[in-house]
Amino acid sequence: MRALFLLATVASTAAAQSYTTADPVVRQIWAEGMNNSQAYKLAQVLSDSIGPRLTGSPGIKNGNDWLVATYKRWGVDARNEQYGKWKGWRRGATHIDLMTPRVRTLEGTMLAWSAGTLGKDVTGATVILPEVADSTALVAWLPQAKGKFVLVSMPQPTCRPDDNWRQFGDSASFARMRAMRDSATAKWTARVAATGYSLGLGTGTLGKRLQAAGVAGVIAHRWSNGWGVDKVFDSRTDKVPSIDLSCEDYGLVYRLTENNQGPTLRVRADAQFLGDVPVFNTIATIKGSTKPDEYVMLSAHFDSWDAGSGTTDNGTGTITMLEALRILKKLYPNPKRTIVVGHWSGEEQGLNGSRAFAADHPEIVKGLQALFNQDNGTGRIINFAGSGFTTASGNLARWMANIPTEIARNITLSFPGAPAGGGSDNASFVCYGAPAFGLGATSWDYGTYTWHTNRDTFDKIVLDDLKNNATLTAMLVYLASEDPETLARDRRVFEQGPDVRRATGPGVGGPGSWPACTEPLRDYSQYRR
């Protein structure tokens, strides 16, 4: 009941706002963010020139250095703070060609941390992972795979997305297709499970076992349920390549193999293992003038998967925070509280950078006034929740009342909300009971089209939404920093019952409870899938 009342109050307050609020700094932030935005330029450099930022790659180190240099150019203190080491790996070019029964250049790429082909072309026939009774049967079959490329994923019966079938298909044929897709998926899951190995997020322990048997390479496909999109993660093959092929090309090679039409592939993949390398969070700081031991944080992970450019996961979150800080440095250079930006590494392997930072900086966790994290794509912010902090929700409502209608009208506030369990880096702070909030964006089909896909590229940015988010974040940071009240940390008590929203996700202590903090991985050798 209370939540509904607050929501109604805030909504009517926001609707009563004029173009901007009376607060002169908020008005200036609006003008700077909307009329003098640097977001597009910054995003283009990050996305196109630096490119993807796999943890432990030279790409992310270039990116870390670029962030520091950019902040220094604006007169902001910034540093790269090492929190551990990781498997260093440099992606080179991948070329995959079908050579027989006809020639076609295939669309695909190596999985992250895969071995390459040591500067040579490798040519071989293909073979499909067989249905076996158990891992003994798999091992008995393995000699037949020697020197061949093994297809380990299910071919999609159709690479047309479901919504395309729903729109154009006869309802009975759509239903048949769906049934076929579902049963093929279930059968393939059982086929992989029967081997006793797993594909993990890419080619997993099965890839490693195939490598030991002397295969030429492992060919996988993880469709993202949309036109032309694959999710591309990692492999543990360190002697032979693990390759992701597009839906269409994987299906082609699979059918040629299944029908004994003699496909051979030629693969040239360049990859370099660089040993263990240090990994860093980039931290920027504007010191507080009257409450320097209290902190307002901007938070977005900087690392990415690397088949695209990591533009919406999480280049746009990165640019939101970077641009917000540029605006703040220009218009609010002497904040009351200390402003800190965290550009985290290692998020994709388990929030490792932010978890390490929170563990290494108890003074910041203790003095945290508020943290704002964004990590779900390029869309404008539409959800802002109290993260389960009951009294603090009142502060959030007051801040939102100062946000211009043009931004606030899109946002649903929910109080008190539920604590983040582990979806993104705000969870690394919430688990200590510190007030950290996620800014939730509208989807733009993030989950299907850009999240962890080969199509996560610069052109997907929606600039109006990105400007909106950077401007909003700058305003929220300003308002949180100026708030005469330090946020209270009293937390929502979860009741048992079917109608009570539970805190869920990794690191959650149990049903209806607050998430517990987990140890960050500070070394690749602790990383197992």
Ligand SMILES: [Zn+2]
């Ligand atoms: Zn992300």
